[in-house]
Amino acid sequence: MASGGTQLKVGDLIEISRFGYEHWAIYVGKGYVVHLAPPSEVAGAGVSSIMSIVADRAIVKKELLSVVAGGDKYRVNNKHDDKYEPLPPNKIIQQAEKMVGKEIPYSVTHDNCEHFVNALRYGVSRSDQVTEALTAAGVAAAFFGVAGLIGMVLARSKREKQ
Known part of the structure; x- marks a missing residue:
């Protein structure tokens, strides 16, 4: 059992x-x-x-x-x-x-x-474990990529205002 x-x-x-x-x-x-x-x-x-x-x-x-x-x-x-x-x-x-x-x-x-x-x-x-892990890694990479891009835009915007 x-x-x-x-x-x-x-x-x-x-x-x-x-x-x-x-x-x-x-x-x-x-x-x-x-x-x-x-x-x-x-x-x-x-x-x-x-x-x-x-x-x-x-x-x-x-x-x-x-x-x-x-x-x-x-x-x-x-x-x-x-x-x-x-x-x-x-x-x-x-x-x-x-x-x-x-x-x-x-x-x-x-x-x-x-x-x-x-x-x-x-x-x-x-293997769903592998598929899920790769999907999670892709989502995380995309998230951090977008977060980094937003950070760069905000930093540039702040520099331009100074």
């Missing part, structure tokens, strides 16, 4: 709340998940997991959800079911199991754990 009492089903996406980000896994049955783990990813690790930002390789692991989550909260989050048709559960398990033990390319921006599990469930590699 997921925290909150939800019964887990094979192929469910599991979102695990870590310090500052979400780690993703896919449920493959009997309490196990498959997930993409950079070498620094340690269950409930917090700060040491942030080192995954610099990793360029990761290992596909099959572990008990209770071990992967550690003391962190987790939930089922099949958030793209309304947009993409989930693959059949047996196909998800087959693909996930075939990947276990493999070391594959990793990038926090385009090959992370969320991309990995979405590709297994939907056949579509995507």
Whole structure:
């Protein structure tokens, strides 16, 4: 059962709340998940997991959800079911199991754990965390750019009045 009492089903996406980000896994049955783990990813690790930002390789692991989550909260989050048709559960398990033990390319921006599990469930590699972070960075850059421009105009206006 997921925290909150939800019964887990094979192929469910599991979102695990870590310090500052979400780690993703896919449920493959009997309490196990498959997930993409950079070498620094340690269950409930917090700060040491942030080192995954610099990793360029990761290992596909099959572990008990209770071990992967550690003391962190987790939930089922099949958030793209309304947009993409989930693959059949047996196909998800087959693909996930075939990947276990493999070391594959990793990038926090385009090959992370969320991309990995979405590709297994939907056949579509995507990460909303990355999209949201890039959007937030773009909005912040635009805000500071406009604020800087206003500051320059006000400073120029003040100089001209003197």
